[in-house]
Amino acid sequence: MLLDNYINFSSTDFKGELAALGAAFLWAVSTVVYGHLGRSYAPIILNLMKGVIAIALLLLTIFLNGTQLPLLNIKALGLLLLSGIIGIALGDTAYFETINCLGVRRALLMETLAPPLVAILALLFLQESLSIGAWCGILLTILGVAWVITERVPGRIASPLNLHKGIGFGLLAAFAQAGGAVLSRAALANTNISPLWAALLRLSAGVLVLLPLTGLLRQKMSRLAKDLPSWQAWQAIIFAAFVGTYLAIWLQQTALKFTAAGIAQTILTTSPLFVLPIVAILGETVSKRAVLGVLVAISGIALLVGLK
Known part of the structure; x- marks a missing residue:
């Protein structure tokens, strides 16, 4: 049974928060x-490939589910499309570039800037005010995540050029994803469009913007993967697109539809915490500091959910 069919809880059952946690976990894997x-x-090529794969999966799901696109006013449709252009085409491309420049942990650190940006933008443009306790929960969650991913770990050290470039792209990614989340929330909160259709519209807008830009990097599209055989590389891309784009964006839209944008984005930013058990399974040592950071972030999430 598909997600829209079996998540039928009332708003007090924390559908949005649970969806955000699910998306955070899937983003950690991807x-x-x-x-x-x-x-x-x-980054542009990778963003385009995962977008096209996810769109195909969403179209198949819509066909099997029989979910019809409801009538949308021009404003709501425009908000969703603009959200995809800003949050997916621009934000995800900048995020992939940040990973290349800074590595996964530092890139995830830059992402912790998104929740307060979302909360501020939602306050200014959507009049979604949060209580002092909710702001404390956001701060506590961000501190916990930052505590985990700023820990010094073995790995490459970014050159000064890559460091400055990575910080710039990281800031761009955080602002773009925050803007995309608020635009999506504005469209979802006051319409009956399903998160499934919202995800498809956002992804389609992002891919349509990326298509002409990839022409500038056409020569790179023929590059073979350096570390993986071609078929294994495609398997990895399909898997990452399935869990990190198809499922995760579907859950993200569910979260933005059923809870405040600031709360949803804060929980979505906990994906670094789910990376810890993954790297532990892969053989990396997880320190006491990392465990403490997880506990702090979970306390922040508990405070956010408890004050809803």
Whole structure:
């Protein structure tokens, strides 16, 4: 049974918060894969490939589910399309470039800027005011995530050029994803469009913008993966697109539809915490500091949910 059919809880059952946690976990899994793929594919090419795969999966799901697109006014449709252009075409491309320049942990650190930006933008443009306790929950969550991903770990050290470039792209990604989330929330909160259709519209807008831009990097599209055989590389791309774009964006839109934008984006930013058990399984040591950061972030999420 598909997601829209079996998530039928009332608003007090925290549908939005649970969807955000699910998306955060799936993004953690896909980030590990994208970090590896980024060595072989330009960010725009990688963003385009995962977008096209996810669109095909969403269209198949809509066909099987029989979900029809409701009538939307021009404003709501425009907000969703603009959200995809800003949040997916611009934000995801900048995020992949940040990973290439800074590595996964530092790139995820830059992403912790998104929740307060979302909360501020939602306050200014959507009049979604949060209580002092909710702001404390946001701050506590961000501190917990930052505490985890700023820990010094073995790995490459970014050159000064890559460091400055990565910080610039990281800031761009955070602003773009925050703007995309608020635009999407504005469209979803006051319409009956399903998160499934919202995800498809956003992805389609992003891919349509990326298509002409990839012509500038056409020569890079023929590059073979350096570390993976071609078929294995495509398997990795399809897997990352399935969990990190198709499923995760569907859950993200569910979160933005059923809870405040600031709360949703804060929980979505906890994906670094889910990376810890993944890297532990892969053989990396997880320190006490990392565990403490997880506990702090979980406390922030508990405060956010408890004050809803």
